[in-house]
Amino acid sequence: xxxxxxVWRQKSPNAEGKFExxxxxxxxxxxxxxxxxxxxxxxxxxTGVEPIQFDSDCREGICGSCSLTINGIPHGPNRGxxxxxYMRKFTDGQIITIEPFRADSFPVQRDLVVDRSAFDRIIQSxxxxxxxxxxxPDANAMPISKxxxxxxxxxxxxxxxxxxxxACPNGSAMLFVSAKVTHLGxxxxxxxxxxxxxxxxxxxxxxxxxGNCSNYYACEAVCPAGIPAAFIGKxxxxxxxxxxxxxxxxxx
Amino acid sequence: xxxxxxxxxxxxxxxxxxxxxxxxxxxxxxxxxxxxxIVGSGLAGASAAATLAEQGYKVKCFCYQDSPRRxxxxxxxxxxxxxxxYQNDGDSVxxxxxxTIKGGDFRSREAxxxxxxEVSSSIIDQCVAQGVPFAREYGGLLDNRSFGGxxxxxxxxxxxxxxxxxxLGAYSALSHQxxxxxxxxxxxxxxxxxxxxxxxxxxxxxxxxxxxAISSHAGDSVLxxxxxxxxxxxxSTNARGCNVTATYRAHKRGALFANPCYTQIHPTCxxxxxxxxxxxxxxxxxxxxxxxxxxxxxxxxxxxxxQEIPEGDRDYFxxxxxxxxxxxxxxxxxxxxxxxxxxxxxxxxxxxxxxYLDFAESIERLGQHTIEERYGNLFEMYHNITGENAYERPMxxxxxxxxxxxxLWVDYNLMSNIPGLHVLGEANFSDHGANRLGASALMQGxxxxxxxxxxxxxxxxxTQFGKKTDPNGPAFVEAVESTKARVQKLMSxxxxxxxxxxxxxxxxxxxxxxxxxxxxxxxEEAIRKIGKLRREFWTDLKLLGSPNGxxxxxxxxxxxxDFLEFGELMCVDALARNESCGGHFRTEFQTPEGEAVRNDxxxxxxxxWEYKGQDQPANLVKEPLIYEKVKLSTRSYK
Numbered sequence: 001x002x003x004x005x006x007v008w009r010q011k012s013p014n015a016e017g018k019f020e021x022x023x024x025x026x027x028x029x030x031x032x033x034x035x036x037x038x039x040x041x042x043x044x045x046x047t048g049v050e051p052i053q054f055d056s057d058c059r060e061g062i063c064g065s066c067s068l069t070i071n072g073i074p075h076g077p078n079r080g081x082x083x084x085x086y087m088r089k090f091t092d093g094q095i096i097t098i099e100p101f102r103a104d105s106f107p108v109q110r111d112l113v114v115d116r117s118a119f120d121r122i123i124q125s126x127x128x129x130x131x132x133x134x135x136x137p138d139a140n141a142m143p144i145s146k147x148x149x150x151x152x153x154x155x156x157x158x159x160x161x162x163x164x165x166x167a168c169p170n171g172s173a174m175l176f177v178s179a180k181v182t183h184l185g186x187x188x189x190x191x192x193x194x195x196x197x198x199x200x201x202x203x204x205x206x207x208x209x210x211g212n213c214s215n216y217y218a219c220e221a222v223c224p225a226g227i228p229a230a231f232i233g234k235x236x237x238x239x240x241x242x243x244x245x246x247x248x249x250x251x252x
Numbered sequence: 253x254x255x256x257x258x259x260x261x262x263x264x265x266x267x268x269x270x271x272x273x274x275x276x277x278x279x280x281x282x283x284x285x286x287x288x289x290i291v292g293s294g295l296a297g298a299s300a301a302a303t304l305a306e307q308g309y310k311v312k313c314f315c316y317q318d319s320p321r322r323x324x325x326x327x328x329x330x331x332x333x334x335x336x337x338y339q340n341d342g343d344s345v346x347x348x349x350x351x352t353i354k355g356g357d358f359r360s361r362e363a364x365x366x367x368x369x370e371v372s373s374s375i376i377d378q379c380v381a382q383g384v385p386f387a388r389e390y391g392g393l394l395d396n397r398s399f400g401g402x403x404x405x406x407x408x409x410x411x412x413x414x415x416x417x418x419x420l421g422a423y424s425a426l427s428h429q430x431x432x433x434x435x436x437x438x439x440x441x442x443x444x445x446x447x448x449x450x451x452x453x454x455x456x457x458x459x460x461x462x463x464x465a466i467s468s469h470a471g472d473s474v475l476x477x478x479x480x481x482x483x484x485x486x487x488s489t490n491a492r493g494c495n496v497t498a499t500y501r502a503h504k505r506g507a508l509f510a511n512p513c514y515t516q517i518h519p520t521c522x523x524x525x526x527x528x529x530x531x532x533x534x535x536x537x538x539x540x541x542x543x544x545x546x547x548x549x550x551x552x553x554x555x556x557x558x559q560e561i562p563e564g565d566r567d568y569f570x571x572x573x574x575x576x577x578x579x580x581x582x583x584x585x586x587x588x589x590x591x592x593x594x595x596x597x598x599x600x601x602x603x604x605x606x607x608y609l610d611f612a613e614s615i616e617r618l619g620q621h622t623i624e625e626r627y628g629n630l631f632e633m634y635h636n637i638t639g640e641n642a643y644e645r646p647m648x649x650x651x652x653x654x655x656x657x658x659x660l661w662v663d664y665n666l667m668s669n670i671p672g673l674h675v676l677g678e679a680n681f682s683d684h685g686a687n688r689l690g691a692s693a694l695m696q697g698x699x700x701x702x703x704x705x706x707x708x709x710x711x712x713x714x715t716q717f718g719k720k721t722d723p724n725g726p727a728f729v730e731a732v733e734s735t736k737a738r739v740q741k742l743m744s745x746x747x748x749x750x751x752x753x754x755x756x757x758x759x760x761x762x763x764x765x766x767x768x769x770x771x772x773x774x775x776e777e778a779i780r781k782i783g784k785l786r787r788e789f790w791t792d793l794k795l796l797g798s799p800n801g802x803x804x805x806x807x808x809x810x811x812x813x814d815f816l817e818f819g820e821l822m823c824v825d826a827l828a829r830n831e832s833c834g835g836h837f838r839t840e841f842q843t844p845e846g847e848a849v850r851n852d853x854x855x856x857x858x859x860x861w862e863y864k865g866q867d868q869p870a871n872l873v874k875e876p877l878i879y880e881k882v883k884l885s886t887r888s889y890k
Binding site: 027030039042049128129130153 | 525633639805
């Protein structure tokens with residue numbers, strides 16, 4: 001298969017970027033999108049053009065390194081990560097536009113590489129259960145309903161890629177934050193820090209410059225882990241209750 | 253050189269308890285004064301960083317990914333073993349210990365493995381307390397499944413994403429410590445060299461992958477938690493960035509590399525489909541709980557659709573050859589059996605390199621819903637990659653490189669022969685012998701980080717009171733300068749070939765000659781060819797761009813340069829071990845039925861290799877394996 005690529009090239013964080021035109025020739029339909037870029041890069045190197053810089057690591061859809069916007073959609077036309085997108089999804093001769101994830105809080109480092117450290121700082125602000133290694137009770141001491149455990153797992157599968165924020169017209173990270181708040185808030189182990197967790201994480205999210213949710217559901221549509229936007233509502237409720245408890249001095 | 257494994261005295265069951273009772277302690281006031289450098293943020297690195305920081309040490313943690321949450325432990329699918337005996341099926345610490353020793357084909361250290369089995373239960377407690385959502389039964393208790401090489405159900409899991417959930421648990425603990433200021437995290441920072449001061453590991457040289465800046469960090473001890481070297485084969489289930497550089501650089505500074513030829517070829521991966529492919533995708537071993545492995549009995553049937561081949565014409569070769577373990581035979585044995593079937597001309601799929609993993613019988617017995625619940629995401633992944641629906645048509649699978657049992661040599665305290673240099677997780681050699689059982693990698697990574705190093709680190713730290721290293725000393729200057737020179741050299745070759753082409757050629761070579769089956773002639777040929785390829789690399793590599801700023805080709809070039817040296821060491825090790833054991837199968841040493849022939853009289857030792865200089869043969873140092881508890885026997889899963 002052959003494709004015409006419009007690829008965002010940007011030398012450094014402060015440099016001006018622009019689209020460059022490349023051709024991807026003789027690409028096998030079974031190749032993944034990133035393997036297509038590998039082939040293009042090897043050809044570029046051959047012709048003396050610096051290869052396109054893009055992040056990828058596990059290439060099996062779980063590490064969350066991919067950060068490409070393809071034809072305007074984070075991770076491209078297939079719901080799933082970019083590395084799990086295969087060229088047979090495209091038509092021969094198609095024009096494909098490739099940009100980095102676009103969100104104010106994810107500054108471009110180079111070409112298609114973005115800085116998503118804001119997500120790490122949000123987790124650091126409260127996305128954990130304070131527990132010292134070696135101090136835990138027996139794992140079966142506290143039965144947890146399968147239904148609750150399954151729901152917690154539905155939230156815990158977030159891969160932290162940032163597609164939600166990149167897809168949102170407001171650049172909101174609320175799907176990401178709500179996934180962690182929901183995961184830990186559902187479990188009995190998460191109760192002791194429940195209020196402070198949601199308060200701190202939402203405040204850190206605001207501090208990082210992410211926007212608010214105004215119910216576009218673009219995040220849900222692109223989320224490769226299938227996190228439902230309903231978790232955002234859950235988080236808003238948790239946040240409201242925790243704020244009231246904080247105001248009267250009974251937040252945990 | 254004589255290796256002292258520092259195994260504590262006393263009966264096997266008491267060793268770890270005795271050790272802990274007598275372990276040297278560092279007071280809180282002294283812990284604060286120690287800087288610990290941790291390289292890698294996977295299960296071993298993140299759990300060690302979090303736990304040591306909780307204890308009061310000052311930790312600096314480095315990873316090459318843009319976030320510690322992306323370390324490749326995240327991709328582990330199937331589960332984690334623990335001797336909880338929650339299923340009341342007769343499990344015990346001893347059984348987990350014995351299964352691991354036997355699974356490793358009697359080539360691991362008894363005391364280490366026993367300790368691993370002992371702490372396994374605490375790992376599950378720890379993870380549940382962190383909020384890891386393991387699979388549960390309706391009664392609210394934890395669910396288990398079984399894995400290869402075991403006849404009990406001791407594997408805990410979180411759908412097909414256990415590694416992800418365990419890593420995110422460790423990452424959350426690490427994030428907590430970062431927020432408290434006890435850990436300083438350096439993402440997108442790659443270790444380039446180890447710094448020795450008076451023979452002790454006292455720092456590292458790193459390259460900032462965003463700016464290209466090369467600098468050094470001094471500390472009181474260095475912990476390498478940098479994973480395995482499976483990417484020497486180019487195609488593997490490892491992440492693209494996984495590399496041997498940290499451990500190999502330490503090796504060049506004097507750390508012994510143990511058993512590099514012990515590599516694990518995982519039986520259930522999606523077959524290779526073309527030469528553009530950048531990596532292979534694993535299908536979790538847990539699938540073998542409900543999937544049956546077969547090939548047609550007659551080579552003539554391989555082109556037929558699987559459903560057209562009647563039961564009588566199918567060869568369920570694992571069930572036939574190993575009736576008591578069946579489809580859950582250990583990985584090395586299952587992989588080799590698949591290879592034999594394909595070599596016999598009975599492989600399926602276009603390349604002929606594939607066997608069926610069939611769920612029809614389980615779907616009939618349990619219903620599709622149950623299978624979906626157990627493995628839904630794996631079936632989806634398979635569908636996405638191959639375009640085939642495995643609920644209707646059996647999966648095609650083939651073995652692929654997955655894990656490396658070899659690694660830097662460590663003693664019981666997880667310290668290498670370089671004082672102060674500790675090695676954890678897949679990066680060390682200690683627990684899996686010549687073959688690792690499924691669901692044991694997660695167990696070992698977390699055991700090392702949460703429960704072993706926090707106790708054993710004191711043995712070294714208590715010798716270091718008041719000995720602060722000058723971070724600008726001559727050793728640091730030298731290491732930084734030599735790293736800069738190496739980067740400069742890579743950039744200035746100005747040849748014609750891409751990094752990728754060198755890596756691919758190396759990978760094919762070691763896969764052919766040092767993969768699932770090895771022989772003397774092939775290994776000698778590989779050693780010659782790797783040497784030639786390495787010389788070509790240093791004269792004909794083409795690298796564009798600048799060493800300043802993000803340059804991923806440069807990053808890869810540095811890693812491939814190390815693989816080009818390391819690959820040779822792997823073959824040298826394989827050549828020196830004149831026996832077949834676990835993942836190391838020498839075709840000269842097999843029974844007429846094709847089973848491995850081990851040689852305990854001559855090879856019951858750890859091969860630890862000492863670096864002797866560029867293009868000099870490495871020196872073999874042996875650590876004899878002394879078995880007090882277990883009787884060495886021929887491994888049988890029949």
